Amino acid sequence: MASIILKRTNHKMPLVGLGLWKIRNSHCADMVYNAIKVGYRLFDGAADYGNEKEAGEGVRRALEEGIVKREELFITSKLWNTNHAHDHAKAAAKMQLELWGLDYFDLYLVHFPVALAYVDPKHRYPPEWWGDDKKSVNLQNTPFQETWGAMEELVDEGLAKNIGVSNVGGVLLVDILSYARIEPQVLQVELHPYLTQQPLLNLAKTLGIAVTAYSSFGPQSYVELGFKVDAKPLFEQDPIVKAAITRKKEPAQILLRWATQKGIAVIPKTNNPSRLLTNLDCTSFDLTEAEIQFISGLNINFRLNNPADIDPRLAIFA
Numbered sequence: 249m250a251s252i253i254l255k256r257t258n259h260k261m262p263l264v265g266l267g268l269w270k271i272r273n274s275h276c277a278d279m280v281y282n283a284i285k286v287g288y289r290l291f292d293g294a295a296d297y298g299n300e301k302e303a304g305e306g307v308r309r310a311l312e313e314g315i316v317k318r319e320e321l322f323i324t325s326k327l328w329n330t331n332h333a334h335d336h337a338k339a340a341a342k343m344q345l346e347l348w349g350l351d352y353f354d355l356y357l358v359h360f361p362v363a364l365a366y367v368d369p370k371h372r373y374p375p376e377w378w379g380d381d382k383k384s385v386n387l388q389n390t391p392f393q394e395t396w397g398a399m400e401e402l403v404d405e406g407l408a409k410n411i412g413v414s415n416v417g418g419v420l421l422v423d424i425l426s427y428a429r430i431e432p433q434v435l436q437v438e439l440h441p442y443l444t445q446q447p448l449l450n451l452a453k454t455l456g457i458a459v460t461a462y463s464s465f466g467p468q469s470y471v472e473l474g475f476k477v478d479a480k481p482l483f484e485q486d487p488i489v490k491a492a493i494t495r496k497k498e499p500a501q502i503l504l505r506w507a508t509q510k511g512i513a514v515i516p517k518t519n520n521p522s523r524l525l526t527n528l529d530c531t532s533f534d535l536t537e538a539e540i541q542f543i544s545g546l547n548i549n550f551r552l553n554n555p556a557d558i559d560p561r562l563a564i565f566a
């Protein structure tokens with residue numbers, strides 16, 4: 249499987265994985281198990297997705313049947329915003345490992361550079377963005393340096409092999425490097441032809457940080473959530489449709505290849521078992537440079553996943 253070599257550990261991070269956000273709990277174990285059977289090795293989970301236990305069941309079944317060995321898998325999870333304080337971060341990672349039934353994560357990411365008031369998991373899990381009234385967002389004054397220190401200790405203790413950040417821009421990335429004992433190895437961000445993020449990609453490349461794209465299909469994921477998205481589906485955009493017809497591939501595969509051909513990892517999510525193989529097959533063909541440019545020309549800096557839509561004080565991309 250095509251992969252990216254991560255700095256510091258030289259671990260291979262698969263270029264294609266399965267995103268677990270919105271994978272229904274009722275069939276998450278089966279999806280993960282079936283995905284492993286058809287060749288997926290990377291799973292992108294998070295506390296916030298509420299399906300870590302079920303995902304772990306799928307992994308366990310595949311391990312018990314000898315379909316894969318643990319060291320062949322690359323399990324990613326993320327620290328939620330309510331656990332940014334040092335001790336909470338450590339405890340959260342340990343609890344998430346228990347949910348998955350794992351001894352270590354291959355990659356653990358800080359989900360958002362946003363610290364929210366702690367929520368005891370016994371009280372509510374996943375904690376989500378809002379307080380008990382389901383309306384107010386309660387900020388907490390935890391500097392990112394404290395959170396990153398806890399992430400580094402997870403590496404020291406062997407609980408996370410690699411660590412990184414998500415939804416972080418250049419300013420914070422550069423700041424983290426000023427105090428990091430262990431530098432972030434992966435940056436996971438929203439990235440698709442409507443939001444190409446070229447300056448951020450350039451910075452990550454300069455710093456040797458691997459990039460994972462999320463929401464590769466652009467609006468699709470948010471339409472699924474019931475949001476009205478004011479943009480044409482990427483699947484219907486000319487440069488993508490044309491490349492798909494020429495290659496006898498699906499538009500989804502073209503979108504994934506547009507990223508993977510640039511060395512960016514992708515983690516498409518599907519609840520549809522028949523799409524698992526389609527999405528995995530996005531490194532077996534090449535686009536021409538002209539096609540890549542044509543697709544990149546769709547950029548309108550259109551961000552779909554923005555915490556500022558939840559609360560204006562969370563305008564981390566402003």
Ligand SMILES: NC(=O)c1ccc[n+]([C@@H]2O[C@H](COP(=O)([O-])OP(=O)(O)OC[C@H]3O[C@@H](n4cnc5c(N)ncnc54)[C@H](OP(=O)(O)O)[C@@H]3O)[C@@H](O)[C@H]2O)c1
Pocket residue numbers: 266267268269270292293359414415436437461462463464465466468469472498500501515516517518519520523526527553
């Ligand atoms: N770090 C972060 O803050 C963050 C934020 C968002 C996402 N993520 C991660 O990135 C992963 C992927 O992003 P995403 O879930 O937002 O969206 P996505 O993978 O871009 O899109 C998922 C949507 O596309 C559909 N789809 C999947 N394969 C398809 C295909 N071959 N043809 C047509 N439609 C297809 C899915 O429907 P079906 O399910 O019906 O197939 C679903 O509606 C997430 O699952 C999560 O792991 C991380």
